[in-house]
Amino acid sequence: MQSIIINAHAKINLTLYVGNVLENGYHNIDTVMHTVELHDIITLSKASRLSLAVTEGTAPSGEDNLMWRAAVLFAKEAQIEPKFHLELKKRIPSQAGLGGGSSDAAAVLKGLNQMFDYPLDMEILHRLAASLGADVPFFLYEGAARCRGIGTDVTLIQGWNGIPAIIVKPDEHISTAIAYAQIDMLKEKRNNFSDEMVLALKSKNLKLLQKYLMNHFEEALFSKHSVLLDTSVYLHQWGYPCGMSGSGAAFFILLNNSAKADEIITTISMDKPTWFVAKTETII
Numbered sequence: 001m002q003s004i005i006i007n008a009h010a011k012i013n014l015t016l017y018v019g020n021v022l023e024n025g026y027h028n029i030d031t032v033m034h035t036v037e038l039h040d041i042i043t044l045s046k047a048s049r050l051s052l053a054v055t056e057g058t059a060p061s062g063e064d065n066l067m068w069r070a071a072v073l074f075a076k077e078a079q080i081e082p083k084f085h086l087e088l089k090k091r092i093p094s095q096a097g098l099g100g101g102s103s104d105a106a107a108v109l110k111g112l113n114q115m116f117d118y119p120l121d122m123e124i125l126h127r128l129a130a131s132l133g134a135d136v137p138f139f140l141y142e143g144a145a146r147c148r149g150i151g152t153d154v155t156l157i158q159g160w161n162g163i164p165a166i167i168v169k170p171d172e173h174i175s176t177a178i179a180y181a182q183i184d185m186l187k188e189k190r191n192n193f194s195d196e197m198v199l200a201l202k203s204k205n206l207k208l209l210q211k212y213l214m215n216h217f218e219e220a221l222f223s224k225h226s227v228l229l230d231t232s233v234y235l236h237q238w239g240y241p242c243g244m245s246g247s248g249a250a251f252f253i254l255l256n257n258s259a260k261a262d263e264i265i266t267t268i269s270m271d272k273p274t275w276f277v278a279k280t281e282t283i284i
């Protein structure tokens, strides 16, 4: 196989409980993540050297791109020369809590493994993924999962395919590391509803899902970033399940009706012309 094209999907966090901080600065978390259809497009080709081109949208080029680091790690572990061309069409907004960079990195690991006829097993891929970022292992599996530890302990759960969704991102960028530091300042935190969220997905009950959405980054960041609080209030006006994804600044709305999603998107696009707004759906 000379080349391969892969869709690298975004994720949303339906729950995100942040617990204690570890000695290395990372935090224990408990999060229910779900893949959505919104995706970057990655093409991997055999070449004479390692190169990377971003041909649509904006993302770091060269070694600063997680895809590059994933390719180097893969080649070393598989004991082959890193001679690949990596092409990225970037459609997932960056620094948004949608895991775009992590998903791209996982797609490179999976794609190269397929291209070279599976030299690495899932356990090794998981280890390489975890060394690239706490969110990366989830994207090896996709669908729906409960992720614990620092996010790298992935348990697959029953997902809910095809919930119409809207992804919205105001003009704000939040660094994940800074967002975690803000959580350490919180005196009180909401309960962890991850057990309940697993059941809400299993029973495909949108009301239950709405009841149990939670994200500690909302509590930590809304008081410091008024744009985020304002966005949350604005998006809740329609009465559908709505929350911030990961460490922000993207939000999602989940609906029971695709036509209503179109209507809401038209309104948001008129009210907030500079925001990123996209219609998508959950996928498993």
Ligand SMILES: C[C@@](CO)(OP(=O)(O)O)[C@H](O)COP(=O)(O)OP(=O)(O)OC[C@H]1O[C@@H](n2ccc(N)nc2=O)[C@H](O)[C@@H]1O
Residues within 6 Å of the ligand: 013, 016, 025, 026, 027, 028, 029, 031, 096, 097, 098, 099, 102, 132, 133, 134, 135, 136, 149, 150, 151, 176, 177, 180, 245, 246, 247, 248
């Ligand atoms: C918050 C979450 C929730 O899904 O997603 P995003 O909002 O970034 O999408 C993840 O935990 C982000 O995972 P990821 O983006 O892979 O994190 P990494 O690159 O490994 O780490 C970035 C920084 O976040 C902090 N970090 C990350 C994970 C974790 N469990 N505890 C942490 O404290 C560390 O300060 C680290 O230096």
Ligand SMILES: Nc1ncnc2c1ncn2[C@@H]1O[C@H](COP(=O)(O)OP(=O)(O)O)[C@@H](O)[C@H]1O
Residues within 6 Å of the ligand: 059, 060, 064, 065, 066, 067, 093, 094, 095, 096, 097, 098, 099, 100, 101, 102, 104, 105, 176, 246, 247, 248
């Ligand atoms: N392939 C990539 N796509 C996007 N960002 C990347 C990529 N590789 C590295 N990065 C870096 O990672 C940072 C976080 O990006 P991203 O993964 O989109 O954030 P988040 O996890 O918050 O959704 C970016 O600011 C960028 O500098």
